[in-house]
Amino acid sequence: xxxxxxxxxxxxxxxxxLREARKTDEPDPVAAARYCEDAGADGITVHxxxxxxxxxxxxxxxxxxxxxxxxxxxxxxxxxxxxxxxRLRPYQATLVPERREEVTTEGGLDLxxxxxxxxxxxxxxxEAGSRVSLFIDPEPSAxxxxxxLKVPAVxxxxxxxxxxxREGDQxxxxxxxxxxxxxxxxxxxxxGHGLTYLNVEPVAAxxxxxxxxxxxxxxxxxxxxxMTEAVTTMGRLVRxxxxxxxxxx
Numbered sequence: 001x002x003x004x005x006x007x008x009x010x011x012x013x014x015x016x017x018l019r020e021a022r023k024t025d026e027p028d029p030v031a032a033a034r035y036c037e038d039a040g041a042d043g044i045t046v047h048x049x050x051x052x053x054x055x056x057x058x059x060x061x062x063x064x065x066x067x068x069x070x071x072x073x074x075x076x077x078x079x080x081x082x083x084x085x086x087r088l089r090p091y092q093a094t095l096v097p098e099r100r101e102e103v104t105t106e107g108g109l110d111l112x113x114x115x116x117x118x119x120x121x122x123x124x125x126x127e128a129g130s131r132v133s134l135f136i137d138p139e140p141s142a143x144x145x146x147x148x149l150k151v152p153a154v155x156x157x158x159x160x161x162x163x164x165x166r167e168g169d170q171x172x173x174x175x176x177x178x179x180x181x182x183x184x185x186x187x188x189x190x191x192g193h194g195l196t197y198l199n200v201e202p203v204a205a206x207x208x209x210x211x212x213x214x215x216x217x218x219x220x221x222x223x224x225x226x227m228t229e230a231v232t233t234m235g236r237l238v239r240x241x242x243x244x245x246x247x248x249x
Contacts, residue, residue, distance in 0.1 A: 004246040006204060008235050009043035009072050010036040011192075011215025016046075016054035029055065030062045032227060037069050039231035043092075045213050047074035048081050050098055057084060064088045072213070074135070077121045086128040093130040094155055094190075094213075095121065108136035108157040111145040122149060133190060138178030146187060153188035155213065158203060162194025165202070172202050179208035197221065197237060204241035212238055 015032040019025070033044045044067050046055045063071055070091035075081045076098040085093050095118070097109050109118070111134075125132045133153035136142040138160075146154045156178055161171035179189045191203060192213030204212065214234060222230035243249070 004207060004242065004248070005210065006238055006242040007042040007211040008040070008231075008238055009045045009070075009192075009211060009213045010041040010218055010231060010234075011045040011047070011074075011213055012036065012219070013045075013047050013054045013215055014219040016056065016059060020054055029059050030066055033063055033067055035227035036231050037067070039228045040235045041069065041231055043067075043070040043072050043211075045072040045074060045094075045215065047096065048084065050076060050078040050081060060084060060088065060090075064090060072133075073130075077117050082121055082124060085130065086124055089129045091131060092133060092153075093125045094133040094135055095125075096135040107159065108139075108142060109134055111136060111142045111149075114145060114149060119149065122151060126151075133188075138175050140178070140181060143178060143182045143185065143187070146182070147185040151187070153190060154182055155190035155192055155211075156182075156209070157193050158191050158195055159193045161203065162196070162199060165199045169202075175203065176206050176208070179206050183208040197234065200234070201237055201241035204238040205245035207242075207245055 012029050012032045015027050015029045019027055036044060044063060046060060046063060048055050048060050072092040072094055073085055073090040074094045074096050075085055076096060122132050132151045133155050134146050134151050135155045135157060136146055138156045156175060158175060161175055164171050182189045189209050190211035190213060191209050195203060195214050196217040218230045218234055
């Protein structure tokens, strides 16, 4: 990746959420991914949860064969999901924590004592040929542990920033420091969770971050304005903020 560039990956989980509300065949995540890519998305992200509450196995199969950019598969360490990932070998596999009772992923992986299950999952995914990323909180200890696990990338959980950005910039400073630390340890840095059209630009201006994963806000806007407008507007915001940060006109 050229220095200073920023990728926008669009998470399309909530297209499947709407479909599963009626247990029907629309809206179709595969069609949504096509619209996102046509509008400039650099990658497509989906989370195949253990409880299959939105994205289904068949969706991942079809997306794997139809996505023209890259597929970023989010998953926990559940054996059945890991087996699917190892068979399909998506470009990127992002390991995230899961709790059945949560509405959405509420925090990063607990890396205080990374167990053998996590280590074995990282090894399985890497051996299958996927680029492994860990979804973690922007904490120094978590970043240090991620580096010892020898993954190529981390995704910083931006939830604290998303909840407090109107109240001050402490969470933004924490993100910037975490991104800087991760880069210094040789990790590629991604970020996501709770980013919207209103709060994304300061995060996009953090030069150590090279990829943003955004879903809910884009899907919410797409219901009102259409997928093309929703993705192109978000792309314009994040790339414009990055150009300003790098001094490129």
